[in-house]
Amino acid sequence: MSRAFLGHIATLVSGLIFGFGLAWSTMIRPESILAFLRFQDLGLLLVLGSAVGLNLLVFQLLPRLTRHPAFASAYQQRPFTLDRPALAGGVLFGLGWGICGICPGPALAGLGAGNGDMLIALAAIFAGAGLHGLWAGRQGQ
Amino acid sequence: MILSFFPNGLERYVIGGLLIGAGVALLFATTGRQGGVSTFFSSSWSWLLRTPFFQQASLRDSRQWRLVYALGLLLGGSLYVLAGQPVEPSHLPLWKLVLGGLLIGFGARLGGGCTSGHGICGMASLSGGSLLMVITFLSTAIVTAWALYGLGVAP
Numbered sequence: 160m161s162r163a164f165l166g167h168i169a170t171l172v173s174g175l176i177f178g179f180g181l182a183w184s185t186m187i188r189p190e191s192i193l194a195f196l197r198f199q200d201l202g203l204l205l206v207l208g209s210a211v212g213l214n215l216l217v218f219q220l221l222p223r224l225t226r227h228p229a230f231a232s233a234y235q236q237r238p239f240t241l242d243r244p245a246l247a248g249g250v251l252f253g254l255g256w257g258i259c260g261i262c263p264g265p266a267l268a269g270l271g272a273g274n275g276d277m278l279i280a281l282a283a284i285f286a287g288a289g290l291h292g293l294w295a296g297r298q299g300q
Numbered sequence: 301m302i303l304s305f306f307p308n309g310l311e312r313y314v315i316g317g318l319l320i321g322a323g324v325a326l327l328f329a330t331t332g333r334q335g336g337v338s339t340f341f342s343s344s345w346s347w348l349l350r351t352p353f354f355q356q357a358s359l360r361d362s363r364q365w366r367l368v369y370a371l372g373l374l375l376g377g378s379l380y381v382l383a384g385q386p387v388e389p390s391h392l393p394l395w396k397l398v399l400g401g402l403l404i405g406f407g408a409r410l411g412g413g414c415t416s417g418h419g420i421c422g423m424a425s426l427s428g429g430s431l432l433m434v435i436t437f438l439s440t441a442i443v444t445a446w447a448l449y450g451l452g453v454a455p
Binding site: 165166167169170171172173174175176177178179180181182183184185186187188189190193196197198199200201202203205206207208209210211212213214215217218219221227228229230231232233234235236237238239240241244245246247248249250251252253254255256257258259260261262263264266267268269270271272273274276279280281282283284285286287288289290291292293294295296299 | 305306307308310312313314315316317318319320321322323324325326327328329330331332333334335336337338340341342344345349351352353354358364365368369370371372373374375376377378379380381385387388390391392394396397398399400401402403404405406407408409410411412413414415416417418419420421422423424425426427428429430432433436437438439440441442443444445446447448449
């Protein structure tokens with residue numbers, strides 16, 4: 160089996176575990192997120208804390224302990240530079256998150272768990288990302 | 301005292317968070333990729349739209365694995381239900397789904413990531429920029445949720 164094929168299988172399983180965890184932690188319910196934002200249940204902090212804590216170890220140690228990932232040639236960095244537009248994006252994202260309590264990952268896992276509302280949310284997220292691309296393309300010209 | 305802020309206990313959140321982290325860790329260990337979710341919503345447009353923005357290499361070259369990853373997330377939710385685990389019902393008014401979704405899609409892409417990209421991968425990479433982004437969207441979301449509650453349109 161080729162490395163690319165094994166990589167796709169690993170990617171599918173990674174998403175599966177991620178989605179299962181989102182459902183287990185109740186983050187697929189917008190009501191859970193909104194309860195956190197109104198300080199009624201701070202569970203989200205524990206979810207984020209344990210996910211970050213685990214990956215702090217993995218992201219910092221793995222590239223030092225192994226020469227390359229199992230099915231690829233190099234560990235990748237996140238391409239991100241903080242600037243004004245990015246901060247504006249953060250504010251817009253926060254507005255949307257505060258209105259509906261949905262983020263991209265939980266929307267996908269929530270749909271998988273049978274919440275039909277997420278179909279509408281996902282369509283709107285796709286539309287928002289499409290509008291961003293058309294807008295950004297125009298800015299670049 | 302502190303436990304009054306966790307009416308549903310701690311265990312479900314810690315175990316769920318570790319599972320989420322395990323998924324992101326597995327992706328990194330096997331493919332070297334950082335598993336943010338929101339780029340999927342741009343990279344998928346590259347199958348349909350021929351504009352230079354959507355045809356840029358970073359979107360075209362990642363659209364395949366991002367689609368597989370998104371499919372995995374979806375199936376993860378299904379697996380949870382198939383395993384007989386409890387799901388409480390959820391329902392939001394249509395306007396919140398549409399307006400919230402549009403802002404999330406546009407904002408996450410303009411901001412270079414969402415809760416998984418900046419929140420998990422960025423912070424685990426010790427990126428100061430990502431930490432600032434998380435503080436930005438978290439504080440905006442808290443203010444927004446309280447404002448809507450104050451206006452009587454929550455939840």
